[in-house]
Amino acid sequence: MTTLKQSSHFESANVGGSVTLPCLCQDHITVMFYWYKQTLGEKPKLVLTFYKHSNNSGNFYDEFKNNPRFTLDIGRHTNYLKISDLLVSDSATYYC
Numbered sequence: 523m524t525t526l527k528q529s530s531h532f533e534s535a536n537v538g539g540s541v542t543l544p545c546l547c548q549d550h551i552t553v554m555f556y557w558y559k560q561t562l563g564e565k566p567k568l569v570l571t572f573y574k575h576s577n578n579s580g581n582f583y584d585e586f587k588n589n590p591r592f593t594l595d596i597g598r599h600t601n602y603l604k605i606s607d608l609l610v611s612d613s614a615t616y617y618c
Contacts, residue, residue, distance in 0.1 A: 540606040545618030547599055557594075557603050558617040559586075566617065570594060572601060 535541045545555065553574045558566040572580040572594060580594040580601075595602040605612055 535608055537608055537610060539608050540604065541608065541612075542595075543603045543605075543616050543618075545601050545603070547601075555601055555618060559614045560617065561614045569603070569616070572596070 533541050533543070545557070547555070555572040555574070557569040557572075557580075559569050560566040568583045569586045569592065570580040570582045579596065582589070582592060586592045591605055591607050593604045593606075595604060601618075603616060603618070
């Protein structure tokens with residue numbers, strides 16, 4: 523069984539600031555990770571996919587592609603979606 527843990531609390535940050543969102547995986551089986559952004563009243567949008575055994579830092583999609591404000595930091599059992607230079611439009615629920 524795969525177990526992913528993601529914080530379910532509210533993160534608050536100022537416009538122009540940054541936020542780091544963790545996604546913890548406690549097994550060695552999971553190899554693909556997906557991050558989604560869901561703005562209130564909208565369908566979730568795919569932000570990125572990440573293959574655990576790859577040397578790249580994730581594949582970003584659509585408006586997140588080639589956007590240096592969105593980055594993925596990869597740890598041993600956790601990956602972190604980092605958003606810098608925050609905009610009001612970044613307000614959303616992010617899912618891993």
